[in-house]
Amino acid sequence: MNKRLQFATAVLASALMLGLSGTAYANPTPNPSETPTPTPVASAAICSAKSVIRQSALGKFYGYVVDVNSGKVLLDVRGSEATPSASVLKVVSAAAAMLTLPSDYRATTKVLTVPDQPGVIVLQGGGDHTLSRMTGESYTTYTGAPRLETLAYQVFTRWAEAYGISKIILDPNFFAGPTYNSAWKASDRTNGYISHITALQVDSDRANPDLTSKAYSGYRSTDPVLRTGQFFKEALGGLAEDAKITKGRTPKNAVEFTSVSSQPISVWLKHAIAVSDNTETEFIIRHAAKAAGLPASFSAIEPLVKQKLTSVGVDTTGLVMKDGSGLAQANRLTPKMVTEILALVAKDHPNLAAMDEYLPIAGRTGTLAGRFTGKNAVARNFVRGKSGYIPGLYSLAGTITAKDGSNLAYAIFARSGDGKKVGYSARAALDSVATRFFTCGANLGL
Template sequence: MQSKSWKSLLSASLAVILAATVGPISFANPDDSAVDTTNEPVACTANKAMAQKTLGKFHAYVINVDTGEVLVDVLGKELTPSASVIKTLTAVAALQKLPAEYRATTQVLATPSEPSTMVFKGGGDFTLSRLGPGESSVYSKPPRIRNLARQALAAFPANVPITKIILDDSFFSGERWNPDWPAKYRTLGYVSNISAIQADGDRIQPNRLISSYSFRRGKDPVLTVGKAFRDSLGERAANAELVVGTTPRDAYVIGQVQSQDMRQSWLGHMLTHSDNTGAEFIARHAAKAAGHEGSIAGANKVIKQSLRELGLRPKALVIRDASGLSNENRVHSKLLAELMVKVAKAENGLDALTQWMPIAGQTGTLRFRFQGKSAIARGNVIAKTGYIPGLYGLSGIINASDGSRLAFAVFARADSENGLSVTYTAQGAIDRVVTRFYTCGASLTQ
């Protein structure tokens, strides 16, 4: 009897314990207010990555493309040198101002008033090549000086000697060399003099198929082209005098060649490979198309004008060149990120930049970036790099791990007043920051 009572008591106790432990999980009411059905993302920060000492003075601005929410703002409105990140602004100016299928044209002319004279008239084509058969330029399918000479000889009177060649480089105006650039940038191969007559970006040895290929640029691109053209004309022009001047009024065209489509070929090369000479030429062409001078001032003016026309506010920006080599350029991360929102949304055809900007771990200046733990972001960061001594930058679009899209701009810069410096290691540090942005996605917070 006592045994049965004890067993009954034990069974009842177990039932109470099980009921309390298991609860109503299997039979829960789907409308029960105690059940959390929200889809709010869990907060995720990049604060630790942004605090790396190798970043020096750090600037960052991140926007959720689809919601417009500002996720990160670290000195986002404070001006900073731009380095090559400014090339995105140059590309925008070109897309806004250059006509579709715009090409640079180089011409040869004859003149009745000077029967023994040819005129070589530059049209601002730095891809024009003096290379011969079997030699290869860094630029895709460039027009060749030898083809121009062939056309000119076919149209020039056969019995008339060629005693003078006028080199007309008046298509551009103003200084060829930006006074903000250190002189060593030419010999280091960073950029050439910017002249309307130029070949192979004025590389001293432009044939990339041989070991002596050189990034180093020459001193006088106009004279270099003049000599190459004279050589291509052969014996008839062997002793022709090369004279820099303007085209006579009675001159008529006897030959011409054109560059590749500037909006497709030139812009792609400039952004993917960060071509400084290309950026300066493109900006001058955009300036002329907008009614400005093809000069340093005209190029700088058209960049700001194009940004205003997109609804951005570039008033505070200081634009001193189109390539980013000037240490006097001033931009801020906020405007660059806002521009990238427009690129991501394909406003005004700006999505073309996503075809040309480097892709992390795959193309251009980002091909060998995003190593180690940052490799998870490879293929998902499309951005323009930037470097000048004392500054590294990156701006573009992130296709984040959660499917969201982030527009961003970051800079790591030296700050001597506060004892902060940056070295090559800042690149890896920036990659780690951007990878954290990629990981967090829409849940990124500061």
């Protein structure tokens, strides 16, 4: 039994034994040391989802639900039709990365010297968006991120030459291709949704990433590589006071001088899924593409994902990936495909099981912390899901430990189309759909 099922079973059993009303599920107090088996409440009767999926707030609705244990399809509404995805696409990108990279994979930023060029060093990016320019007690959204000041200190203390550093070459060539997607708006960058995807940058290129600062700013620049070089020169202090900064490739005879490494990719994945970090997801999928022998570029994302998902039996028909984060309007996937991935997660697939711990929990964590309120609070703690939004589409996909003890995987989408439009109310409407799935469990039907 996986951890999610153990926890949810304990909460559900406690509520059933105490005879609590539906709203009491909002704040359960399970005993972690006890995992009793819930009393079955299922019956042979169909528990209809017809009314809840017909809410006008859902616009053109897409949905697919399976009983993980039996494999039975419980609901299929346009399940094999391709739809825009929004951030639910992060589940797809994360799955491909988890099927490609070991959980302890790390990105490394290096400083190299050039033997025949005294005073010249190379700052070589290894694709670490979390590398931070923070100092002292300041911190960013990335837990345990390596610091630029650490790298500079290591250079300063190991520098044995009588001369200082005269030139800093910035090498961002670990990644390939365009750094900004033509499918993204310029405002996505200035609004702080995404940075240029460069293999050398600090703090995902936020203008002020310091979470201890009232002047925090998520604005992203047009040249994160050069900004990183400038911050590095400042960190080196007098050792590089007159150094020239330039972009280029690492000379073939360069020798590694020092380095810092990121947290494991598993930490990135958990954070990216929990808070829907667009830049982080783009970095993750690029590392996966490079590890698979493909270019670390936008063009490699879709081929990589199709290859990896097909290898575990997921039907990728209709999949279109212009990016890895779901920001592009032209992305397409089917609810069936996403549900098949999540069913593997719920079945404790050796490479994918950890995703269950990454998914936000309704009413508790991540992007679902403030959701599932009112009548939907009954499903808090029992529904996990990755939410998504782009203009004209709201989405939610994840796993559910249902009231009858069954284990469900689901993907639901509310889309503008066929003369219908969706707005902010679609979020609560999707929550009510997921709540019905929780209530009905294995008896869900239309």
